Amino acid sequence: MATVPGQLIWEMVKKNNSFLVKQFGRGTASLRFSKESNNLYNLNSYKHSGLANKKTVSIQAAGKDQAVVLATSKTKKQNKPAALFHKSVMKKEFRRMAKAVENQVEGNYYRPDLKKAALARLSAVHRSLKVAKSGVKKSKRQALKIRV
């Protein structure tokens, strides 16, 4: 398959695709999010899109607690969706994971422009896993409930 270039795909996909979420933002739903798994900011934009780029990075929570899956897509296997992703499950402490992510994304010049996004997402996922594990804490300063 001649790799149809990302620009072309983006033009077709940006307005309308099954991952597009047009919900929030004042007025006519101006914030566009994207539910693809390999979109780091979940923003519907060319740079972050998992559909239009050959090289994508995705960071998701894995099934077991505290484990995070880092997946990068391989450029040569664009038309083999099953074999497309290079998945690795990480269960180390946060600093080590951050180092690993940074190396994968920027160290080998894979997608240096996504480094910040990848690290940000890592922290977000990691934190959510911690919260999920220990239960959502109620703040002690919660306003007193007025009981009738």
Place this chain on the structure above:
Amino acid sequence: MAAAARPLVSVQPLPASLNDMVTDHVTTVALPDVMKASIRPDIVNFVHSNISKNSRQPYAVSKKAGHQTSAESWGTGRAVSRIPRVSGGGTHRAGQGAFGNMCRGGRMFAPTKTWRRWHRKVNVNQKRYAVVSAIAASSIPSLVMARGHRVESVPEMPLVISDSAESIEKTSTAIKVLKEIGAYPDAEKAKDSQAIRPGKGKMRNRRYISRKGPLIVYGTEGAKLVKAFRNIPGVDVANVERLNLLKLAPGGHLGRFVIWTKSAIEKLDSIYGSFEKCSEKKQGYVLPRSKMVNADLARIINSDEVQSVVKPIKKEIKRASLKKNPLKNLNVMLKLNPYAKTARRMALLAEAERVKSKKEKLDKKRKPVSKEELAAAKAAGKAWYKTMISDSDYTEFENFTKWLGVSQ
């Protein structure tokens, strides 16, 4: 003309347990040129919206509706509006308004007619372009995923399965096959999505809706797989020779998940031809040419040919500087007129001179005059008076001697 040498697509083998035939080892098929055609969502959208009008059935209001009365207007003078009213008496209907679109029981505005133009004609070439585009789009995983099909576990796109699938007879084996090739999640999605349609369509014979699953395209006429696959929810079946845009791009959106059989893919070349070679089945038809053969902008821009001729990036940004008034700001004035420096210097010096000399003069005047100078000044005055008298002619006349005082 084609972008590259034709890459190979491997044919997924079906496990021998499903059928008695010998499984072929993994073979490959060259990618048909159709899949490299330009993808034009605009054309597909246009053709799809027109083609889908072709299966409409006409609807119209009865042509007699609203007119089956002999109503006449009462005219003016009876304190009622002038709308035609039903004649006669003895019933509620008598005296009610009739005939107008605003009247209860009148006919509607512009009653719908059966001879409305329901069907649309589309140019054959456009229809072919759209189908070709849709086929090409179905081979790109991004587009298929964007359309919503679950193809993450599909081994390769375009998905080709061996011809032994064409002789599958039982639906249960068909489902097994789908699971083998990773297409089952998509069919599952379709099955899970079956729901009752919201809205009045429910009572108009359109009760259920569901998502679309994979489209199976087979090559040989009368293949048994049609019956095996057709009962699986979401799955459609089609013969290569009769591909339907409404199935390839449902809703006008490109990128349906298509599963080809080996013979189907091999036939594509003869049906659609290539970019240079005419198609065998469609007379004189050649695949449409794209505006840009290589549309990968990033690669073009970063290529050696372009980069070697391109000027370097301007990193420093020249910003507009604030305008300063040369009449007030000396440095800016000097930029415009270097002589201004010396001119100003001369002016300053001259001014200083002037100030100095004026000061001296004033000082001198203000200084109290000393006695000697005073006496000298007075004596000089008297002497002058005397010379004035002697110089003048008045001394000759005797009359003036008295007040001229000292004479000679």
